[in-house]
Amino acid sequence: MDDRGTPYLRITNLTKHFRVGRGGLLGRKRPVVRAVDDVSFSIARGETLAVVGESGCGKTTLGRLVLRLIEADSGRIEIAGTEIRGLDHRAMQEFRRRVQIVIQDPFGSLNPRMLIGQAIMEPLDIHSVGTAKARRARLAELLDLVGLPQEFAARFPHQLSGGQRQRVGIARALALETDLLICDEAVSALDVSVQAQIVNLLQKLKHERHLTYLFISHDMAIVRHIADHIAVMYLGEIVEIAPKAQLFAAPAHPYTQALLKSVPRARVQERPKLAIKGDIPSPIDPPSGCRFHTRCPHVMQICRSTPPPRTTVGPNHGANCHLLTPALPAAKGQSA
Amino acid sequence: MAVTPLLSVRGLGVSLGRAALIEGVDLDLMMGKTHGLVGESGSGKSVSAMAIMRLLEPRQFRVEAQRITFDGRDLSALGTTEMRRVRGAEISMIFQEPMTALNPVLPVGEQIVETLRVHQGLNRATARKRALEMLEWVRIPAADRRIDEYPHQLSGGMRQRVMIAIAIACQPKLLIADEPTTALDVTIQAQILELLHELQRELGMGILLITHDLGVVAGYADDVSVMYAGRIIETGTTSQIFEHALHPYTQGLLRSHPPVDRDVDELPTIPGTVPQPHERPNGCRFGPRCAHFRQICDQTDPRLMGFEHQHRAACIRPKGYLFDEPLEVSDG
Ligand SMILES: Nc1ncnc2c1ncn2[C@@H]1O[C@H](COP(=O)(O)OP(=O)(O)OP(=O)(O)O)[C@@H](O)[C@H]1O
Ligand SMILES: Nc1ncnc2c1ncn2[C@@H]1O[C@H](COP(=O)(O)OP(=O)(O)OP(=O)(O)O)[C@@H](O)[C@H]1O
Ligand code: SF4
Ligand code: SF4
Ligand SMILES: [Mg+2]
């Protein structure tokens, strides 16, 4: 379904289940969280793919799988044409230089006793890149790139604001020859005035350095601003994937439609629509058939038993919903 | 209009040691209406609410106010016991993270029962019956089963519903909701906001809606006050604030979050960050970040000034700057 040339990142049938809790009596198996289930997508070089969805749908797990911070159960992860799941430790180190992550709370991830300069340089030290002099020059360049004053190199994390720490996280992620940047809620914890600064910085870096982004977020408005393509996840699965303009103009999946309607509009007396009822079900033993069927306003009989296949609804635009499959209405049973 | 506000606050200030956390806060809230209090992190929204509720530890914080009138009484003059009674029965509060506000070792139904017994003197059986009604009222599915569950067994959205049930159990006249949906997913947020809106219509209560999300306020508030670095810097009706913002900070805030329903080329930003209480500048506290700053802005600490009916802003050149230079950003 993809006609965008050789992808920089290609994910095929990626699956990760977590066993949780204790095994039950009578030798019952431990419950399984289907955190990422048969997920496929690709991102062309220089593009931004945003992954959106509600809490617990598997966004963070997906990002960590791509970095191999956790190992997948099955599926393929190809970066620039190389399948990385089979790489040994040494070969993987090479890829780690090119794929980096920026997470939500840089405070938690920065060592409180390490100076900002040291923190930014740490990836270069780990990979023993360049002479001491070259590294100092690189540090100056990186601080500049993310818009931090040079003297911040000699500060500690607690002496920086949230937005400044987020810039440190980005500088650190770009210290090596990064091609692919995974941003996991990288701007979510920031105040809007600072959030806008970081969003613009990410946009600028993307153009200047031809970066490819996997941009994980729950904020549809930020995603609309930053993404080229969008994948919508629900309970471990991608339910719709489309170029940004198509997704916002003609969302095909009932969940995507609900998500868009729920976002407050910042217009006077215009209230977000009560698009769907009910809570997000547990990812442990998710609903049978279409996982969205417990909340879907269009649920039909077939939805409860049969997982909907991916249907192409436009160029590079696919969605998994029985309403979109060209089967006979009789086969779908009555609307419930 | 000569309608007496349900809540009227004048000159509320809170300091901690030498740091003034909030200064000169004025607020009016009408019966049955929603007043949105917005601002970025650390601007003083929660401290304002806690001061109104008299929940700040007096040995730590210094609170002063010209007056805090609620339903005809001066709250700052009430004794501690009387204030505690007002807090449970007439003013309620809900918070961002219901997990921390709920008792983890008590079934949720029991927590409502306790509130009802303490404040309304109901007997156990009646209180339990009423608690079940409350859970149904806040639309908890299978309420008869959920009533005996513990907070950790519920989803985030359901816990917030339980908090709301406890808060409205005594049919308060005023509900202070401090970031009631910030921790929730957007589809659940829509449900909770709609629930609060319906309950408000049924009970006629006033709501002080505290949030950093301007979108939430636009849809649900009648009036809005914007806080910046410890002060309210603009206040007015929701349409005055959203359609005719006067203060450069309000304008910046409104533009810096991208809209979800149309495309913008570049996101306008406000340079710098919100100053901490001890690093607030002399003169206008927004001065160092303001695109319209002029030397004169350093010489006064502007207070709210009236413009049109109800609409007030703390900027000494709230219209003048419109003519200085083309605004950096267009309204798109
Ligand atoms: N190490 C783990 N062990 C067990 N379960 C896990 C583990 N990591 C994640 N999960 C579960 O997998 C599911 C997906 O989690 P994940 O963190 O990927 O979601 P998310 O989409 O990033 O959510 P959020 O928006 O809240 O960050 C959740 O149900 C989570 O509880
Ligand atoms: N218990 C406390 N001790 C010391 N300082 C405090 C305390 N509570 C609040 N402050 C300070 O008072 C100021 C206002 O804080 P407040 O919690 O009211 O902000 P807020 O507008 O509610 O922010 P947020 O959106 O992050 O909740 C901040 O500078 C904060 O650091
Ligand atoms: S498959 Fe059925 S339940 Fe699922 S989204 Fe489509 S209509 Fe709704
Ligand atoms: S008083 Fe001056 S610095 Fe302050 S907001 Fe108005 S124009 Fe800007
Ligand atoms: Mg996550």
Ligand SMILES: [Mg+2]
């Ligand atoms: Mg607060």
